[in-house]
Amino acid sequence: MNSGSTAHPSLLVVGSVGLDTVETRAGKRTDVLGGAAAYSAVAASFLSPAPHLCAVVGTDFPADHTSFLESRTVGLGGLERVSGRTFRWSGVYARDFSTRTTLDTQLNVFESFRPKVSAEAAQAPYVFLANIDPELQLSVLEQAKKPKFVACDTMNFWIEGKRDALLRLLARVDLLLLNDEEARLLAGEANLPAAARAIRAMGPRAVIIKRGDAGALLFHEAGVFAAPAFPLENVVDPTGAGDSFAGGFMGWIAREGSTSPQTIRTAMILGSVLASYCVEDFSLDRFRSLDLSAIRERFSAFADLVHFEHIRL
Amino acid sequence: MNSGSTAHPSLLVVGSVGLDTVETRAGKRTDVLGGAAAYSAVAASFLSPAPHLCAVVGTDFPADHTSFLESRTVGLGGLERVSGRTFRWSGVYARDFSTRTTLDTQLNVFESFRPKVSAEAAQAPYVFLANIDPELQLSVLEQAKKPKFVACDTMNFWIEGKRDALLRLLARVDLLLLNDEEARLLAGEANLPAAARAIRAMGPRAVIIKRGDAGALLFHEAGVFAAPAFPLENVVDPTGAGDSFAGGFMGWIAREGSTSPQTIRTAMILGSVLASYCVEDFSLDRFRSLDLSAIRERFSAFADLVHFEHIRL
Numbered sequence: 001m002n003s004g005s006t007a008h009p010s011l012l013v014v015g016s017v018g019l020d021t022v023e024t025r026a027g028k029r030t031d032v033l034g035g036a037a038a039y040s041a042v043a044a045s046f047l048s049p050a051p052h053l054c055a056v057v058g059t060d061f062p063a064d065h066t067s068f069l070e071s072r073t074v075g076l077g078g079l080e081r082v083s084g085r086t087f088r089w090s091g092v093y094a095r096d097f098s099t100r101t102t103l104d105t106q107l108n109v110f111e112s113f114r115p116k117v118s119a120e121a122a123q124a125p126y127v128f129l130a131n132i133d134p135e136l137q138l139s140v141l142e143q144a145k146k147p148k149f150v151a152c153d154t155m156n157f158w159i160e161g162k163r164d165a166l167l168r169l170l171a172r173v174d175l176l177l178l179n180d181e182e183a184r185l186l187a188g189e190a191n192l193p194a195a196a197r198a199i200r201a202m203g204p205r206a207v208i209i210k211r212g213d214a215g216a217l218l219f220h221e222a223g224v225f226a227a228p229a230f231p232l233e234n235v236v237d238p239t240g241a242g243d244s245f246a247g248g249f250m251g252w253i254a255r256e257g258s259t260s261p262q263t264i265r266t267a268m269i270l271g272s273v274l275a276s277y278c279v280e281d282f283s284l285d286r287f288r289s290l291d292l293s294a295i296r297e298r299f300s301a302f303a304d305l306v307h308f309e310h311i312r313l
Numbered sequence: 314m315n316s317g318s319t320a321h322p323s324l325l326v327v328g329s330v331g332l333d334t335v336e337t338r339a340g341k342r343t344d345v346l347g348g349a350a351a352y353s354a355v356a357a358s359f360l361s362p363a364p365h366l367c368a369v370v371g372t373d374f375p376a377d378h379t380s381f382l383e384s385r386t387v388g389l390g391g392l393e394r395v396s397g398r399t400f401r402w403s404g405v406y407a408r409d410f411s412t413r414t415t416l417d418t419q420l421n422v423f424e425s426f427r428p429k430v431s432a433e434a435a436q437a438p439y440v441f442l443a444n445i446d447p448e449l450q451l452s453v454l455e456q457a458k459k460p461k462f463v464a465c466d467t468m469n470f471w472i473e474g475k476r477d478a479l480l481r482l483l484a485r486v487d488l489l490l491l492n493d494e495e496a497r498l499l500a501g502e503a504n505l506p507a508a509a510r511a512i513r514a515m516g517p518r519a520v521i522i523k524r525g526d527a528g529a530l531l532f533h534e535a536g537v538f539a540a541p542a543f544p545l546e547n548v549v550d551p552t553g554a555g556d557s558f559a560g561g562f563m564g565w566i567a568r569e570g571s572t573s574p575q576t577i578r579t580a581m582i583l584g585s586v587l588a589s590y591c592v593e594d595f596s597l598d599r600f601r602s603l604d605l606s607a608i609r610e611r612f613s614a615f616a617d618l619v620h621f622e623h624i625r626l
Contacts, residue, residue: 096504097503097504098503190408191409191410191546192526193544193545194546197546211527213505215528215539215541219544225619225620226544228619231532233506233507233510235504262622265620266622266624292626295626296626299624299626303623305537306538306539307538308578308579308581309575309578309579313605313608
């Protein structure tokens with residue numbers, strides 16, 4: 001547990017904060033709050049208050065979004081506001097959510113982002129490097145002061161385009177989170193357990209493979225853990241589900257101050273809980289009304305979802 | 314539990330028995346034992362001895378296969394042997410097992426198969442109608458004497474080509490097992506929980522959606538249950554995995570003489586155990602050396618795979 005006597009945050013989250021324009025069969029939203037680090041930090045905040053957000057926005061970033069992040073206790077001391085436009089992403093999902101098409105990506109102020117980690121934030125024992133250029137993820141690691149546990153995410157763009165930097169990063173992190181296609185691409189291996197084994201040989205002692213509505217698999221020194229996805233009929237917008245998973249996961253780890261196998265399993269379920277809520281509305285909107293009792297309720301629903309009795313054969 | 318005082322079998326399995334020619338990255342096998350009913354009956358036999366097999370083979374069906382089925386206690390009184398060649402299927406799997414291409418299907422003696430259920434077999438309280446023409450599945454139901462629980466499987470070929478007969482069948486069964494693509498096709502709905510709800514409105518009070526290496530989902534009046542797939546690096550031949558799942562599932566139901574929600578959940582895991590062993594070798598070969606202690610061991614491994622501690626938030 002955190003001593004409470006130090007000024008540093010428990011959890012440092014680095015990545016993108018942006019404005020998304022998203023269309024799904026449930027509707028369309030323009031310039032709404034988005035970005036992997038925004039989803040992760042807000043999700044984490046439900047479990048571990050005051051995660052420190054390290055990101056950049058432009059002068060056009062709405063004060064409403066800043067207020068919302070603050071209302072969720074997210075520490076904004078590391079949120080740079082620089083001259084120019086905020087990072088923007090625009091995409092449309094197939095009616096059945098099986099595919100997503102990116103219509104536009106504007107890096108804007110993100111293009112020249114060089115994460116600067118404050119002296120206090122550099123003391124955070126838990127670090128989540130959301131999906132950004134692995135060179136930037138590495139630069140954050142170089143500023144961090146001996147964190148206890150570092151997790152990172154990545155994507156096909158970096159696996160294909162910046163493999164060397166990514167491999168240098170992987171040699172220095174404890175956990176890699178990525179989706180099934182990314183795991184196959186990184187490992188050059190279609191079988192997921194084999195891909196996870198190959199990835200662990202690159203450095204991370206733990207790998208979490210996210211499979212969307214098929215749940216997530218954890219591979220680490222204590223074996224394998226399968227977290228189901230919550231069966232939802234009413235998916236509104238899948239954007240940020242994986243980032244919310246990572247945020248819920250890291251929030252629990254930071255709260256418990258432990259990475260024991262049992263803590264990591266619980267963290268996987270809490271990550272799944274946050275992800276399942278995330279997709280129930282556009283942007284981070286579902287998190288505006290979410291509270292601990294709802295998280296507790298869905299945690300129990302997850303426990304029921306996989307429960308079966310032991311038998312004698 | 315079965316009283317033991319009656320001569321009838323607990324479980325009746327109807328479907329195909331055939332000779333498969335299969336090629337995977339692990340090798341090729343020619344004219345090996347196959348067919349949905351063979352996989353299902355053998356898988357069931359580990360949990361509920363003496364399942365009654367109702368199927369047809371030709372005069373070319375090797376005595377070795379008959380001996381193997383008998384060695385597994387499968388009741389062959391309903392296995393017709395008629396003049397002609399046995400049903401044959403031939404297929405090849407992609408190197409990553411993501412797709413399977415059927416090279417050849419020869420119905421042979423199966424073309425004129427009209428299942429005849431003996432007076433004893435008609436008393437079986439548990440009936441599994443493996444994937445065959447829904448007209449034949451219906452004809453078996455008409456011969457059965459008030460079974461306690463009827464499960465059936467189907468495939469895209471019947472969903473598209475014999476929808477009316479399939480719907481008449483579904484109105485009369487307790488459980489439909491099918492894979493995710495078949496569920497989407499049958500329901501006309503991409504979201505799996507929504508598809509399951511639509512299918513349950515067609516008749517079956519329970520639906521199991523099989524998702525290969527993403528596990529299986531049960532939807533029934535008591536809610537949803539998610540059974541994981543066992544993470545296997547060494548898949549040799551996926552043929553028959555779904556049929557072995559169904560066999561293990563029905564074998565447990567028949568053994569327990571119950572379809573309570575808890576029994577059904579346990580049956581899902583035992584189905585998953587049998588399916589996970591099935592794919593470790595070609596044809597039904599893994600079942601030749603399988604025993605209860607191996608089933609027990611993997612059941613425990615499944616329990617560990619999904620275990621997480623309850624927390625207070």
